Amino acid sequence: MHEGARKKWVVVACVLWISFLCAGVAATLFFATFDPVNLAQQATFPAEIDRMTGYSLGFLLFWLLLVINSLIILWLLRASKF
């Protein structure tokens, strides 16, 4: 693997891994405070979800948001002229 490709993979791995850790903290804090079943009842659209689905989707959503956030920041920094 040449150097450039490798660096890209390192960036992807770092973004995924750090977002994963932060999503874990965020999901723990969030679901210790709110019960996904109660949240589903309050939804503005009919949402029938059990707790495992709530936790899993919540975690994955946090993760996805953090990954998007990190990638946009990286892209902005790279594309900037300081």
Next chain:
Amino acid sequence: MTITENIAAQRSAAIYSEKIFPREVRGRFQSLRSICVYLLLGAYYLLPWVQWGERQAVLFDLPARKFHIFMLTFWPQDFYLLSLLLIMAGIALFFFTAIAGRVWCGYACPQTVWTEIFIWMERWVEGSRAQQIKLASSPWTFNKLRKRIIKQVLWVSFALLTGLTFVGYFMPIRQLLLDAATFELAGWSLFWVLFYSFATYGNAGFLREQVCKYMCPYARFQSAMFDRDTLIVAYDQNRGEPRSRGKKRKQTAAAPKGDCVDCGLCVQVCPTGIDIREGLQYECIACAACIDVCNNVMDSVAQPRDLIRYSTEAVDSGQQSRLPQLLLRPRVLTYAVILMALIAAFGSALLLRATMQVDVLRDRNTFYRMTSQGIVENTFQIRIMNKSQIEQRYHIAIHELTGASVSWSSPHKNIASAAVAPGEIGDLIATVSIPADRLNSRAQKISFMISETLGPRPTSIAEESRFWGPTPQADGGTR
């Protein structure tokens, strides 16, 4: 190519490369690391199988929003305890880092421990470092294919076992294994088993030291906890240099030379592919493989051991090392004091943890009800969370509203005490009544006293609410 150039090439290859083939090594510290692998992984794989009474001893029962850890049950309300525990773990990490450097990385980090066991499996199948390098560069023969398939089967099975065990901390593992064995695992449990297996395989089989080098925040900031007296793995520059080897060593017999025979083994055994002789580097996970291998080499050339050893910056610059100097440092003491305070806070919070929690909600539909006998009634929803391990019965009383009486009206009328099963939430209803002429304002403060009636130390909780009635008349009657 000289050995030094060879090492340099290997090193730069390691940075952008492909794969590091750490050489196998025996020695004091590697035995210690193996013991850590057995202890930690043993605990990880066996703990979910331990039973405590009727239930799994350690079960983070997410679907029921309850964490069981042996005799303790934690609720979402006890979350602050978990936070305290995590903060304690963080400070403990700082504490041990200040004293002994990266012992966490070398001996206890899941990344290191799982990587170690994946490397063992690789060695069983593919043999020593030299054999592995040969196999990697050889064309695809039947033998290579066979070895690679066996290795992958071992790795994938072990990763699946790891994933299954991980999910077994969150749902009963016996049922989980039964479902897995009968291929009935589905939905989120299947997803998380596969997810964690994949993560294990990726981190321990594929990424390995790259996690420490590129992805781990601790590896980057641990140096902030270091000072001159922190233990590090270090090469004794004064003793080792100038290094020389083989023929050159003999030819220049007259020239001064250090003890380092430049065999390059310290680089070959390094799981992160660095050369410890270049000084402290952030890639070093303090696994001490280079210490063990160098000691073996020093033994074989009849030189004293510890050319590479656990040392401190202070010792390296010629100071004497004394135990008080290692332990009684402001940095270590500060971390120790914070840690002790947190342990004390955690311990007392755990001991003083309430066995119940009460929420009082007013009936939202009607403010009050007036009976034909001139009695004003309010109903209240009382939610009692029984955090104890026994079925508890609760008594309700009233304060701050003279002349009023209270009784449970649900689950049954006129019961002296209401029962709630252990670890459950009871949704109860209480009715408060008072003769209308005893009221002196439209809304009055009312205080409930909910008391446990069973157990060794029954406790009580007071909860306030408001009691509503008709506007009292000046003559004492009501309108």
